[in-house]
Amino acid sequence: MADLIDTDFYQIEELLSEEERLVRDVARRFVDEEFLPRVQQCFREGSFPMELVPRLAELGFLGVTVPTEYGGAGMSSVVYGLISQELERGDSGLRSFASVQSSLVMYPILTFGSEEQKKFWLPRLARAEAIGCFGLTEPDFGSNPGGMITRARRENGGYLLNGTKRWITNGSISDVAVVWAKLEEDGTDVIRGFLVEKERAGFTRQNIEGKFSFRASVTSELIFEDCWIPEDNLLPKSGGLKSPLMCLTQARYGISWGATGAAIACYECAVDYAQNRKMFSRPIGGYQLVQAKLVTMLTEITKAQLLAYRLGRLKDAGKMRPDQVSMAKMNNVSTALHTTRLARDILGGNGITDEYPIIRHLLNLETVNTYEGTEDIHRLTLGRYITGLSAFE
Numbered sequence: 103m104a105d106l107i108d109t110d111f112y113q114i115e116e117l118l119s120e121e122e123r124l125v126r127d128v129a130r131r132f133v134d135e136e137f138l139p140r141v142q143q144c145f146r147e148g149s150f151p152m153e154l155v156p157r158l159a160e161l162g163f164l165g166v167t168v169p170t171e172y173g174g175a176g177m178s179s180v181v182y183g184l185i186s187q188e189l190e191r192g193d194s195g196l197r198s199f200a201s202v203q204s205s206l207v208m209y210p211i212l213t214f215g216s217e218e219q220k221k222f223w224l225p226r227l228a229r230a231e232a233i234g235c236f237g238l239t240e241p242d243f244g245s246n247p248g249g250m251i252t253r254a255r256r257e258n259g260g261y262l263l264n265g266t267k268r269w270i271t272n273g274s275i276s277d278v279a280v281v282w283a284k285l286e287e288d289g290t291d292v293i294r295g296f297l298v299e300k301e302r303a304g305f306t307r308q309n310i311e312g313k314f315s316f317r318a319s320v321t322s323e324l325i326f327e328d329c330w331i332p333e334d335n336l337l338p339k340s341g342g343l344k345s346p347l348m349c350l351t352q353a354r355y356g357i358s359w360g361a362t363g364a365a366i367a368c369y370e371c372a373v374d375y376a377q378n379r380k381m382f383s384r385p386i387g388g389y390q391l392v393q394a395k396l397v398t399m400l401t402e403i404t405k406a407q408l409l410a411y412r413l414g415r416l417k418d419a420g421k422m423r424p425d426q427v428s429m430a431k432m433n434n435v436s437t438a439l440h441t442t443r444l445a446r447d448i449l450g451g452n453g454i455t456d457e458y459p460i461i462r463h464l465l466n467l468e469t470v471n472t473y474e475g476t477e478d479i480h481r482l483t484l485g486r487y488i489t490g491l492s493a494f495e
């Protein structure tokens with residue numbers, strides 16, 4: 103039996119460039135040596151390891167695809183995917199931190215921001231001198247963000263914001279929030295993006311307590327009560343629900359790689375355990391029912407890797423479509439959740455303790471299945487693509 107547990111069953115390694123492998127290996131080492139030794143304590147305490155944030159910046163993991171002229175790493179989407187996979191092999195909270203900063207904060211500033219906004223914020227965000235968050239979801243508008251209540255009103259040469267955003271990753275540790283709000287323009291409400299610095303009067307944040315998932319990640323509520331921001335804080339090229347959805351497409355792309363990383367961590371743990379845990383007459387890995395579970399896990403991981411890899415190449419070629427991202431996000435998270443549950447089962451009682459990574463990944467993946475479009479919302483997106491008929495409303 104091979105010493106090393108093979109999680110590259112279809113030899114995707116051969117399809118990667120030397121640079122892609124190199125960056126992936128750097129991310130893998132960082133997770134193994136610097137993150138994994140801390141994660142158990144963080145998950146128990148319900149804290150994010152802020153001391154590692156400068157390292158994430160130093161390694162170029164914040165703004166991976168952002169052009170170097172704005173302080174980013176200027177690398178490909180496949181590299182971003184591989185980094186996401188490795189970070190989430192550590193913990194979904196770690197990958198989320200990098201995803202939010204890169205895809206949900208730097209991307210909208212790069213895409214919808216003015217030259218001044220880009221020059222001011224992007225290098226700071228890449229160097230982790232500023233942390234960002236993305237406020238779209240509201241207490242009463244999750245899967246249907248277009249119904250948002252948060253409003254911006256023109257006042258005193260700027261905007262007055264009112265509303266509440268909920269479930270915001272990094273909310274209370276952020277220096278700047280990308281906030282989506284409705285603004286009346288020519289008699290119609292249009293969703294626009296605004297940058298709100300943490301010091302603004304009328305802007306308060308509070309942590310959401312009692313989470314059993316994403317414990318090593320900060321999740322917050324953002325409250326805007328007559329919060330005034332200057333005209334320059336509007337993202338000038340944002341307009342309509344399409345703008346935040348474009349950001350989500352970027353983040354969902356990273357998630358489809360990341361979830362596979364979590365599934366790989368659990369699969370490796372389950373194979374090792376099955377080879378060593380003896381029950382009745384032999385190691386449990388020698389029983390057909392346990393083997394069947396391991397076969398399902400490896401097959402689903404392999405399919406997920408192929409979807410993510412192909413999606414990455416399409417993205418780098420400028421050909422990726424949002425419905426393709428929906429399929430990869432829906433499939434790869436849902437199968438990661440399924441394989442992680444199988445791994446939990448193989449570990450028996452040990453599968454529920456944090457001595458092993460499985461229960462932590464399993465609890466995290468419950469969130470990953472819900473956020474950035476629930477599994478069913480992506481199913482409806484694909485249903486609409488196939489039939490041309492919307493089943494949302």
Ligand SMILES: Cc1cc2nc3c(=O)[nH]c(=O)nc-3n(C[C@H](O)[C@H](O)[C@H](O)COP(=O)(O)OP(=O)(O)OC[C@H]3O[C@@H](n4cnc5c(N)ncnc54)[C@H](O)[C@@H]3O)c2cc1C
Pocket residue numbers: 202236237238239241242243244245246268269270271272316321469472473474475476477478479482493494495
């Ligand atoms: C830990 C965490 C971090 C998050 N981080 C962020 C963040 O940084 N920024 C941000 O803006 N948001 C964030 N979110 C919010 C997340 O995107 C939402 O939770 C998600 O969009 C789902 O919204 P909801 O929770 O209101 O669920 P709901 O929309 O109420 O959905 C509940 C259920 O109803 C189903 N459902 C809804 N509509 C339909 C329909 N038409 N047909 C069939 N089924 C339907 C859903 O699939 C789901 O099963 C985060 C969430 C969590 C848990």
